Amino acid sequence: LFGVGAAAAAATTTATTASSSSASDLKKFAGMKAISSRDFEAQRNPSSEAEKQYNLSKFQNATSISSADYFGRSESGGIGGSGGGGSGLDRDFSVTASDLVNRLSLQAWSDMEQVTNIAMGTAKKLSGVASKFMQDLSRVNG
Structure with a gap:
């Protein structure tokens, strides 16, 4: 459904937001003893x-x-x-x-x-x- 330009733009957006989302992920899960991939993905993918x-x-x-x-x-x-x-x-x-x-x-x-x-x-x-x-x-x- 997306063209090559849209895919490139999406990749750029993902790369630029990766560092900010990583920081928020660290903050959210910092006090937890264990997290599941399900918890992590639910946070990242609404x-x-x-x-x-x-x-x-x-x-x-x-x-x-x-x-x-x-x-x-x-x-x-x-x-x-x-x-x-x-x-x-x-x-x-x-x-x-x-x-x-x-x-x-x-x-x-x-x-x-x-x-x-x-x-x-x-x-x-x-x-x-x-x-x-x-x-x-x-x-x-x-």
């Missing part, structure tokens, strides 16, 4: 819940899952193994269509989270403006 839901939905009707399928590596076979009738082309097409629907669902979930955050921020700003207006109005009339 959209991990949406990704987890995407991964779960991707394999919902599968009878078996290989590590290649789970991690998105292309190897021979597909979700659910190679048994059964029908052509491999049909199976590959249905997995691709399913993957597309799941990706769109994940993107929609992410977009809704962003819209919600923007709406909440806007509501807070409007509340502040209205409060200041009422204070100014009462000061003028008072």
